[in-house]
Amino acid sequence: MSNAVDIRTLEPVSEEPVTRQERKQRTRQALLDTALDLLAERPFATLSLREVAKGAGLVPTAFYRHFASMEELGVALVEEATVTLRGMMRSARSDPDTYRGMISASVATVHQFVRANEDHFRFLTRERYSGGPLARAIAVELRMFSGDLAIDLARFAQLRAWSTEDLHMLADLIVSVMITTIVELLEARPGEDPKITGTAEKRLRLILLGVPHWKTS
Amino acid sequence: MSNAVDIRTLEPVSEEPVTRQERKQRTRQALLDTALDLLAERPFATLSLREVAKGAGLVPTAFYRHFASMEELGVALVEEATVTLRGMMRSARSDPDTYRGMISASVATVHQFVRANEDHFRFLTRERYSGGPLARAIAVELRMFSGDLAIDLARFAQLRAWSTEDLHMLADLIVSVMITTIVELLEARPGEDPKITGTAEKRLRLILLGVPHWKTS
DNA sequence: GATTACAGTGAACGACTGTACACTCAACAG
DNA sequence: CTGTTGAGTGTACAGTCGTTCACTGTAATC
Numbered sequence: 001m002s003n004a005v006d007i008r009t010l011e012p013v014s015e016e017p018v019t020r021q022e023r024k025q026r027t028r029q030a031l032l033d034t035a036l037d038l039l040a041e042r043p044f045a046t047l048s049l050r051e052v053a054k055g056a057g058l059v060p061t062a063f064y065r066h067f068a069s070m071e072e073l074g075v076a077l078v079e080e081a082t083v084t085l086r087g088m089m090r091s092a093r094s095d096p097d098t099y100r101g102m103i104s105a106s107v108a109t110v111h112q113f114v115r116a117n118e119d120h121f122r123f124l125t126r127e128r129y130s131g132g133p134l135a136r137a138i139a140v141e142l143r144m145f146s147g148d149l150a151i152d153l154a155r156f157a158q159l160r161a162w163s164t165e166d167l168h169m170l171a172d173l174i175v176s177v178m179i180t181t182i183v184e185l186l187e188a189r190p191g192e193d194p195k196i197t198g199t200a201e202k203r204l205r206l207i208l209l210g211v212p213h214w215k216t217s
Numbered sequence: 218m219s220n221a222v223d224i225r226t227l228e229p230v231s232e233e234p235v236t237r238q239e240r241k242q243r244t245r246q247a248l249l250d251t252a253l254d255l256l257a258e259r260p261f262a263t264l265s266l267r268e269v270a271k272g273a274g275l276v277p278t279a280f281y282r283h284f285a286s287m288e289e290l291g292v293a294l295v296e297e298a299t300v301t302l303r304g305m306m307r308s309a310r311s312d313p314d315t316y317r318g319m320i321s322a323s324v325a326t327v328h329q330f331v332r333a334n335e336d337h338f339r340f341l342t343r344e345r346y347s348g349g350p351l352a353r354a355i356a357v358e359l360r361m362f363s364g365d366l367a368i369d370l371a372r373f374a375q376l377r378a379w380s381t382e383d384l385h386m387l388a389d390l391i392v393s394v395m396i397t398t399i400v401e402l403l404e405a406r407p408g409e410d411p412k413i414t415g416t417a418e419k420r421l422r423l424i425l426l427g428v429p430h431w432k433t434s
Numbered sequence: 435g436a437t438t439a440c441a442g443t444g445a446a447c448g449a450c451t452g453t454a455c456a457c458t459c460a461a462c463a464g
Numbered sequence: 465c466t467g468t469t470g471a472g473t474g475t476a477c478a479g480t481c482g483t484t485c486a487c488t489g490t491a492a493t494c
Contacts, residue, residue, distance in 0.1 A: 020461055024471065043347050045263045048451065061453075062472045069452095129343050129400060130260050169419050176397050177390070183346060202386050210426030237491055241441065265481065278483080279442045286482095 028066045030056040032077060036119045044074055044127055044134060071133060078127075078137045081120035085141065088113040089148060097156075103204045107197050110178055114185045115193075125183050142179075146171045162216045170211070177203045245283045247273040249294060253336045261291055261344055261351060288350060295344075295354045298337035302358065305330040306365060314373075320421045324414050327395055331402045332410075342400050359396075363388045379433045387428070394420050 034055030038047055049070050053063040067073040092109045114121050127134045128142070150171035153159050159167065181200040188196055251272030255264055266287050270280040284290040309326045331338050344351045345359070367388035370376050376384065398417040405413055 018461085020469090020471075023461090027471080041348065043260055043262045043349070045260045049453090050451065058471095059473055060451095061455090061474085064453085065471055126346050126348055129346060131258065131343060132260070166419070169416055170423070172397075172416075173394070173420050173423070176393055180389075180393050199386055199389075202383070203390050206387070206390070206427045206431055207424060208427070209430045210423045210428075213426045213430075214423055235491085237439090237441075240491090244441080266483095267481065275441095276443055277481095278444085278485090281483085282441055 024066070027056060027058065027062075031058070031063065031066055031073060032080060035073060035077060036080075036123060039077075039123050039126070040119055043130060044077075044123075045130065045132065074127075074134045075137055077123060078134055078141070081117075081124050082141050084113065084117045084120045085124065085145065089145060093152065099156075099208050100205075103201050103208070106178075107181070107200045107204070110181060110200075111185065111193065111197050114182050118186060121182050122186050125179065125186065128179075142175065146175045149174060158211055162214075166214070166216045170207075173207060174204065177207070241283070244273060244275065244279075248275070248280065248283055248290060249297060252290060252294060253297075253340060256294075256340050256343070257336055260347060261294075261340075262347065262349065291344075291351045292354055294340060295351055295358070298334075298341050299358050301330065301334045301337040302341065302362065306362060310369065316373075316425050317422075320418050320425070323395075324398070324417045324421070327398060327417075328402065328410065328414050331399050335403060338399050339403050342396065342403065345396075359392065363392045366391060375428055379431075383431070383433045387424075390424060391421065394424070 031052055035047060035052050038051065038055065047070060049063050050060045052070070052073070053060045067076070088109060091113070092106045124138055128138045129135060146168065150164070150167045153167055153171060154162070159170075162170075177200065180203075181196060184196045184200075185193065248269055252264060252269050255268065255272065264287060266280050267277045269287070269290070270277045284293065305326060308330070309323045341355055345355050346352060363385065367381070367384045370384055370388060371379070376387075379387075394417065397420075398413060401413045401417075402410065
């Protein structure tokens with residue numbers, strides 16, 4: 001097993017971690033992964049240090065070599081999930097410049113990212129309103145997300161005259177629709193995806209239908 | 218203490234519970250109240266049967282005389298909070314018939330009910346996405362809430378021609394805005410209420426601004 | 435007035451929790 | 465080659481957990 005080699009090159013396959021840092025980084029990631037796995041079915045507050053350690057193949061006390069507490073692991077998990085969220089934002093940013101194109105493309109992007117990272121999104125949406133410190137960390141991230149969206153929105157001709165306050169109002173509204181959509185996707189039974197994304201597009205279209213008639217203050 | 222009387226009538230004050238049913242009902246309510254109290258700061262999943270029992274002045278085993286498990290108590294709590302929710306719906310139903318009047322009156326109703334029943338709303342919004350069976354019970358209730366709203370919306374002249382599917386889409390959108398508002402109110406620092414309700418009104422106004430231009434399918 | 439029903443008690447259980455402490459042993463620095 | 469560092473081990477402890485069981489005392493019933 002530890003002598004596995006590539007048949008063609010006769011060299012070690014995916015060479016094992018040698019340095020201490022690499023090893024440490026791997027078990028740290030193993031802890032995060034098992035936690036995320038358990039979180040697919042239960043709230044974060046119900047996870048115990050011991051079962052996360054056991055799931056990662058560690059003795060309980062070894063946990064402390066990587067995190068001072070479960071809460072610290074939770075924060076790390078938020079950061080990890082946040083990377084996915086930012087990736088989605090970045091991907092959506094390269095969308096077309098028309099409303100109609102933007103809507104369906106954005107919804108498609110959300111759909112794609114949710115399906116590819118269900119655990120991350122489930123974690124974020126579940127813990128968002130859980131109370132506790134994780135909720136605060138997530139709230140900060142979502143505010144940033146919404147702020148970025150507001151900036152993007154300001155580039156549209158229709159919205160150029162809007163007050164920043166109204167832009168944030170609109171961005172929050174859109175984010176709220178997106179999050180609702182994400183939750184629906186995560187709870188969907190197989191085959192329901194098209195209906196959900198369709199409804200999401202409708203909601204966004206209705207909102208943007210009001211934009212030309214809005215009198216900003 | 219047990220002989221307390223009303224000074225004017227010289228009759229027992231709020232006569233003590235005599236029947237067994239009354240007594241049982243009271244301790245049951247005490248269990249629900251303690252649980253709700255603890256839930257102000259922590260997710261439901263972290264509550265233990267023992268501490269709820271202790272908070273209600275009971276020995277752990279006595280808990281089982283009222284609920285077969287913590288989960289059953291949670292369901293009862295959802296039902297209790299649901300009564301508040303329905304009360305809010307009923308109160309909002311007596312609103313004026315114009316969009317503008319409806320919006321500000323509905324937001325005011327939400328604001329008033331949230332402030333008068335913070336624990337119930339905090340519980341509902343916290344557990345909504347928690348996973349677990351409570352989330353399902355809450356989802357059912359919110360779907361009913363949204364369904365009722367859709368029926369109410371159908372009475373408006375502007376919406377009479379809409380497909381039921383689109384009406385539900387609109388109702389869901391409004392409910393989502395309301396829930397967002399509720400969460401914001403619950404997390405608000407003192408004095409922020411007007412800003413929050415103002416933003417809520419804006420969001421609803423923007424949505425309803427698009428309604429006349431919507432082509433239903 | 436005797437009997438029953440039952441809300442609440444109290445001790446005990448086995449399982450699980452977070453954490454302290456002393457340890458091993460391989461990767462690292464000198 | 466030698467000494468140090470630190471990731472991971474193993475044992476142990478004091479708490480808490482849900483649940484069991486036999487019990488008490490009183491309101492309700494006949």
